[in-house]
Amino acid sequence: xxxxxxxxxxxxxxxxLAISLIIFVIIQxxxxxxxxxxxxxxxxxxxxxxxxxxxxLRRQYGLDRPLYEQYFLWVLGLLxxxxxxxxxxxxxVNDVVGDRLWLSFLVAVSTIxxxxxxxxxxxxxxxxxxxSFGDYAFSLLGFLGLATPNFLLALVLLYLAxxxxxxxxxxxxxxxxxxxxxxxxxxxxxxxxxxxxVVVIGTSGTAGMIRRLRANLLDELxxxxxxxxxxxxxxxxxxxxKYPLRMxxxxxxxxxxxxxxxxxxxxxxxxxxxxxPTTGPMLIEALRSQDMYLAGSxxxxxxxxxxxxxxxxxxxxxxxxxxxxxxxxxxx
Amino acid sequence: MxxxxxxxxxxxxxxxxxxxxxxxxxxxxxxxERYYMAPQWRxxxxxFRRHRLAVASGLVLLVMYVSxxxxxxxxxxxxxxxxxxxxxxxxxSLHLFHDGRxxxxxxxxxxxxxxxxxxxxxxxxxxxxxxxxRFFCQGDEYRFWxxxxxxxxxxxxxxxxxxxLLGTDRLGRDMLSRILYGARISLTVGLFGISISFxxxxxxxxxxxxxxxxVDNLIQRFIEVVRSFPEIPLWLALSAILPVTWSPLLxxxxxxxxxxxLDWPGLARAVRSKLLALREEDFTTAAxxxxxxxxxxxxxxxxxxxxxxxxxxxxxxxxSMILGETALSFLGLGLRPPITSWGVLLNEAQNxxxxxxxxxxxxxxxxxxxxxxxxxxxxxxxxxAADPYK
Numbered sequence: 001x002x003x004x005x006x007x008x009x010x011x012x013x014x015x016x017l018a019i020s021l022i023i024f025v026i027i028q029x030x031x032x033x034x035x036x037x038x039x040x041x042x043x044x045x046x047x048x049x050x051x052x053x054x055x056x057l058r059r060q061y062g063l064d065r066p067l068y069e070q071y072f073l074w075v076l077g078l079l080x081x082x083x084x085x086x087x088x089x090x091x092x093v094n095d096v097v098g099d100r101l102w103l104s105f106l107v108a109v110s111t112i113x114x115x116x117x118x119x120x121x122x123x124x125x126x127x128x129x130x131x132s133f134g135d136y137a138f139s140l141l142g143f144l145g146l147a148t149p150n151f152l153l154a155l156v157l158l159y160l161a162x163x164x165x166x167x168x169x170x171x172x173x174x175x176x177x178x179x180x181x182x183x184x185x186x187x188x189x190x191x192x193x194x195x196x197x198v199v200v201i202g203t204s205g206t207a208g209m210i211r212r213l214r215a216n217l218l219d220e221l222x223x224x225x226x227x228x229x230x231x232x233x234x235x236x237x238x239x240x241x242k243y244p245l246r247m248x249x250x251x252x253x254x255x256x257x258x259x260x261x262x263x264x265x266x267x268x269x270x271x272x273x274x275x276x277p278t279t280g281p282m283l284i285e286a287l288r289s290q291d292m293y294l295a296g297s298x299x300x301x302x303x304x305x306x307x308x309x310x311x312x313x314x315x316x317x318x319x320x321x322x323x324x325x326x327x328x329x330x331x332x
Numbered sequence: 333m334x335x336x337x338x339x340x341x342x343x344x345x346x347x348x349x350x351x352x353x354x355x356x357x358x359x360x361x362x363x364x365e366r367y368y369m370a371p372q373w374r375x376x377x378x379x380f381r382r383h384r385l386a387v388a389s390g391l392v393l394l395v396m397y398v399s400x401x402x403x404x405x406x407x408x409x410x411x412x413x414x415x416x417x418x419x420x421x422x423x424x425s426l427h428l429f430h431d432g433r434x435x436x437x438x439x440x441x442x443x444x445x446x447x448x449x450x451x452x453x454x455x456x457x458x459x460x461x462x463x464x465x466r467f468f469c470q471g472d473e474y475r476f477w478x479x480x481x482x483x484x485x486x487x488x489x490x491x492x493x494x495x496x497l498l499g500t501d502r503l504g505r506d507m508l509s510r511i512l513y514g515a516r517i518s519l520t521v522g523l524f525g526i527s528i529s530f531x532x533x534x535x536x537x538x539x540x541x542x543x544x545x546x547v548d549n550l551i552q553r554f555i556e557v558v559r560s561f562p563e564i565p566l567w568l569a570l571s572a573i574l575p576v577t578w579s580p581l582l583x584x585x586x587x588x589x590x591x592x593x594l595d596w597p598g599l600a601r602a603v604r605s606k607l608l609a610l611r612e613e614d615f616t617t618a619a620x621x622x623x624x625x626x627x628x629x630x631x632x633x634x635x636x637x638x639x640x641x642x643x644x645x646x647x648x649x650x651x652s653m654i655l656g657e658t659a660l661s662f663l664g665l666g667l668r669p670p671i672t673s674w675g676v677l678l679n680e681a682q683n684x685x686x687x688x689x690x691x692x693x694x695x696x697x698x699x700x701x702x703x704x705x706x707x708x709x710x711x712x713x714x715x716x717a718a719d720p721y722k
Contacts, residue, residue, distance in 0.1 A: 014553070144705075146708060147701045149659060152697045152700070155694065158687075262563075265565055268565045302565050
């Protein structure tokens, strides 16, 4: 198990390096840099631009260095938790970001938990009562959930809340708590608001998960060992929980790998619609104004979240299924 | 037997000159023959046909794709024609009877009034103004696919009347017409995107599956990297790169390329694993023993056996591209007017305060959901039918 974990961590490092390289290339791709945009903006406003000051700024931010040096500086900074300098806000990225990263993390994790909590019972129910009314109803709901883009769902929910309750369900906390230090009351307020984005983001993932769990469980239920168990007189509940469910759970955990990118990217766009204080709206802003370090750090954070999630799901799988950890150690 | 009893004498070599008939023992009835001798594609079709929902979805999609060929004729108005007197007009409902008397399809004309307190335009249907809908009529002028001008429409408003079945937007443009035109962009984005993704997926997956070894390893790692990106943020970043100076058409192609660029890993994996599995099949060995070249084996024997799987998985990934384009345009980072897609239309519905007053701006959501659902059902049916021997 230890060897497997170590091997898995070793694979993570080059993956993250490759990701950081791709992100750096992407944020470098737009022609010009933020300073040039800044200069033209100043000139259009009729302000004089002191070339020496520009030069000083350029040196200060390391924009005069060759690209590969800029890249190494950025990665080194990331390793130390320094995410670079936001040109637009004239502040280090760390200060601009503030709580946003943690709130993003909170939303992602709660969404995953929500997905599991909802899809688990429904998936089991749909499998053991296949073709019942409930199964059809859930399938229909699931298909609708899969087909509705979650930002549109957010929009529709906002609209309904606005029309029927006259309130706004956007945001992640009561307005009184914005920019306040963390307190118990603020935390409760966040919990109160959290369910809307969690439901909106989680819908499509939940729908997919229900379908997969149902299909897996249906496959298992037809196996002969189930019939043997039934013939020997095992009570139905015990028969279900003890064997087929455990087998069907395997993909359930492996799916974190595909669920997490989906949740993260869904969260990015839903949070723009719902105006959440997470990374999404700021990422868009940063991309629009070519604030490259800010955008790059956000992308990196989101990718990191995904990679770590996949890593955790692999570890869990290895714990659950000895074949994986043994095979993983033996073949390479 | 008797011959062999005589030890030592050689057995005479005997060949039956009659042509070999494998069905000598059991004759096949014509029905059996029809079934057992059917080529694979026909089996796939038979199996697919049993999937009612998939067939219906396929028909819906077919109708929609045919409709984008003639959007100009189907839409009652031109894409850009503005009606300054009817800004944010609500949908007009279609009636058949007036005062218990059959009139045929008609709408009541609008009485518009500006509410001076809320500065909101208010429209009330006026029961005295009956405007009969015209069919096969002359209406707004358009350039058919940009080639020649025409005025022929399937339906138009009555002379001097209006026909806003789905309401109008902030410039007084008919929503129904705009949705019909928007289908042209929204539906093709997925097709172009999937062709790019197909090309990349088959080439890269084919390389990995065919060469194996370090090429396979390298490609596998690369796929892992690409897959660990959250899709939408990366799409956002890439489309933010597209220069503002590009023409709308270039932006359109740029967006489709971006969508396709991130979609191929799933397909490449499928191609690779199928290639690896099929390489071990008996019919491949047979082909090799008969001296077929690798190119012939791949093209003639391997590819056809998983082409149906590829088509099914492609069908399943088109909706994600349509949703992706809708999301990008909705945020204002994708397509830009004058190119009109459903996402661009939804961009107007981004502000909840506007939507609360003019809810019909959200209507382009419906075709998006319909198309995505239809593609999902069709893909499910195709996937089930892809392996008819199961």
